[in-house]
Amino acid sequence: MTAPRDGAPPLLELADVGKDYGSVIALDGVSTTVRAGEVTCVLGDNGAGKSTLIKILSGVHRADRGTVLLDGRPAGFGSPREALDAGIATVYQDLAMIPLMAIWRNFFLGAEPTRGRGPFRRFDVARAKETTRRELAAMGIDIRNPDQPVGTLSGGERQSVAIARAVHFGARVLILDEPTSALGVKQAGVVLRYVAQARDRGVGVVLITHNPHHAHPVGDRFLVLNRGRSLGEFAKADISREELTRLMAGGAELDALGHELERPGS
Amino acid sequence: MFTFFAVQSEVFRSPRGIANWLDPASTLGIMAVAVAMLMIGGHFDLSAGVMTGTTALTVGIVAVEFRQHLWVAIGVALVVALAIGFFNGWLVTRTGLPSFIITLGTFLMLQGLNLGLTKLFTDTVTVGGIDDVPGYAVAEWVFASRVEVLGAPIRVAVLWWLLFTALATWVLLRTRFGNWVFATGGDEVAARNVGVPARRTTIALFMTTAAAAWFVGTTLAVRLTSVQANTGIGQELIYIVAAVIGGCLLTGGFGSAIGAALGALIFGMTQLGIPYLRWDADWFYFFLGAMLLLAVLANRLVRRSAEAARR
Numbered sequence: 001m002t003a004p005r006d007g008a009p010p011l012l013e014l015a016d017v018g019k020d021y022g023s024v025i026a027l028d029g030v031s032t033t034v035r036a037g038e039v040t041c042v043l044g045d046n047g048a049g050k051s052t053l054i055k056i057l058s059g060v061h062r063a064d065r066g067t068v069l070l071d072g073r074p075a076g077f078g079s080p081r082e083a084l085d086a087g088i089a090t091v092y093q094d095l096a097m098i099p100l101m102a103i104w105r106n107f108f109l110g111a112e113p114t115r116g117r118g119p120f121r122r123f124d125v126a127r128a129k130e131t132t133r134r135e136l137a138a139m140g141i142d143i144r145n146p147d148q149p150v151g152t153l154s155g156g157e158r159q160s161v162a163i164a165r166a167v168h169f170g171a172r173v174l175i176l177d178e179p180t181s182a183l184g185v186k187q188a189g190v191v192l193r194y195v196a197q198a199r200d201r202g203v204g205v206v207l208i209t210h211n212p213h214h215a216h217p218v219g220d221r222f223l224v225l226n227r228g229r230s231l232g233e234f235a236k237a238d239i240s241r242e243e244l245t246r247l248m249a250g251g252a253e254l255d256a257l258g259h260e261l262e263r264p265g266s
Numbered sequence: 267m268f269t270f271f272a273v274q275s276e277v278f279r280s281p282r283g284i285a286n287w288l289d290p291a292s293t294l295g296i297m298a299v300a301v302a303m304l305m306i307g308g309h310f311d312l313s314a315g316v317m318t319g320t321t322a323l324t325v326g327i328v329a330v331e332f333r334q335h336l337w338v339a340i341g342v343a344l345v346v347a348l349a350i351g352f353f354n355g356w357l358v359t360r361t362g363l364p365s366f367i368i369t370l371g372t373f374l375m376l377q378g379l380n381l382g383l384t385k386l387f388t389d390t391v392t393v394g395g396i397d398d399v400p401g402y403a404v405a406e407w408v409f410a411s412r413v414e415v416l417g418a419p420i421r422v423a424v425l426w427w428l429l430f431t432a433l434a435t436w437v438l439l440r441t442r443f444g445n446w447v448f449a450t451g452g453d454e455v456a457a458r459n460v461g462v463p464a465r466r467t468t469i470a471l472f473m474t475t476a477a478a479a480w481f482v483g484t485t486l487a488v489r490l491t492s493v494q495a496n497t498g499i500g501q502e503l504i505y506i507v508a509a510v511i512g513g514c515l516l517t518g519g520f521g522s523a524i525g526a527a528l529g530a531l532i533f534g535m536t537q538l539g540i541p542y543l544r545w546d547a548d549w550f551y552f553f554l555g556a557m558l559l560l561a562v563l564a565n566r567l568v569r570r571s572a573e574a575a576r577r
């Protein structure tokens with residue numbers, strides 16, 4: 001799976017990327033690729049450098065070292081707006097949704113379709129509702145009524161609406177920051193299904209998580225980070241869920257810990 | 267509410283009686299609608315009441331003391347109002363301080379200015395003689411005429427009130443700006459994250475409230491032809507009460523213009539209904555307070571149900 005499918009350059013390619021905050025090395029020598037229709041999982045414990053990586057990808061920070069290639073051409077995003085214009089959408093944990101507003105109003109917030117001109121320019125409500133219903137249905141999201149406030153949705157449903165929104169607004173690369181961390185097992189499963197849906201529609205997905213059980217079923221390649229450094233990038237065929245878990249938990253460190261904790265004399 | 271008073275008092279339900287209680291409801295209603303939009307956007311304007319006085323006094327002083335055409339004076343008052351509104355909004359968005367405190371400051375400052383400047387120009391606390399100024403006839407027709415409906419003289423302010431309520435409802439529910447108002451009041455940070463110009467929205471809302479104060483202030487000036495320096499003081503809380511009775515959340519992000527208009531209607535009915543029943547008018551504020559409490563309790567249920575399934 002690591003070989004290019006049809007010779008086209010990957011959507012995003014990171015080579016030896018690094019970032020420092022003052023004298024602290026937050027990220028160093030990280031390389032990975034994001035291809036259309038594939039899910040790249042970034043795994044790591046707290047402080048592994050996952051959020052720094054997101055910030056570089058979404059244009060909040062620039063990389064200090066290494067190269068970021070978009071469609072095979074060098075790209076460094078100066079702002080989140082630039083990244084968004086290049087088709088890189090980030091769905092943060094807090095989702096940027098207004099609980100008291102209807103789903104369709106949230107869906108188009110900040111990018112409302114209008115009709116009419118001059119002082120009669122108005123929000124095209126019929127089109128917004130229809131598009132919301134269609135886009136959610138295309139993602140397989142079953143919303144009873146797009147008029148209901150987002151606040152009445154469950155956490156998983158809200159994640160799904162946020163994903164559908166990003167896909168609708170032309171995201172080619174979708175960055176998901178810990179989409180399953182606050183959810184129960186069942187809800188997390190729902191969200192992962194929509195991640196797979198987005199992938200099947202040809203979006204390149206970057207899934208950031210600390211849960212290998214969520215990452216392994218849906219991911220095509222896995223980048224494991226530890227203290228800002230890459231522990232390696234693996235294709236799905238090359239690594240089992242158990243190995244991934246072990247690697248994430250610190251591998252050798254965990255073995256050493258096991259030895260330490262063993263009862264003397266046993 | 268209407269039924270209650272209408273059954274008890276014949277005057278209350280006569281066309282002339284209706285015209286009577288619609289009158290206080292109309293000027294209050296125009297303000298309540300604007301204040302409701304501001305509250306949906308997540309802010310208060312305590313200077314809204316005194317601003318009706320400021321604009322009315324500006325109209326009077328510019329027209330009478332500076333001997334200008336009345337429409338020039340009305341134009342000057344609009345510029346003054348929009349400037350105050352912009353100042354309120356700009357300060358709130360710049361500092362991030364609660365609008366409650368900022369507009370309390372503007373409120374007190376304007377209260378002082380109204381009194382000080384009126385005394386300076388007229389040596390009294392009243393500006394009078396507005397009806398002797400050129401342009402009064404047209405201004406009277408626009409702001410203070412009466413329209414016969416079913417044999418009852420309805421103040422033209424009532425028609426303006428209906429028009430503004432309809433306009434505000436349309437803006438809130440059917441325009442991009444309306445969507446931004448709800449979003450800014452609901453969660454300003456989230457709104458900004460998806461590209462809503464929250465700052466501009468807030469400033470525009472403060473300027474809208476100021477423009478409404480200008481309209482009501484001008485109506486008062488033209489209708490009464492003389493303006494007291496303490497006009498409008500204390501009204502700001504009544505506007506908020508009307509908006510809250512009409513379903514606006516104090517925390518922003520929820521409410522409607524029609525609700526605020528109904529809140530003003532209830533206020534007008536109670537204010538004139540109680541004397542019609544020959545009850546002691548002292549009870550008026552007791553009823554108002556009780557309605558406010560009921561409205562707030564009802565609103566709390568709305569918010570609860572909207573956020574019940576957050577997990």
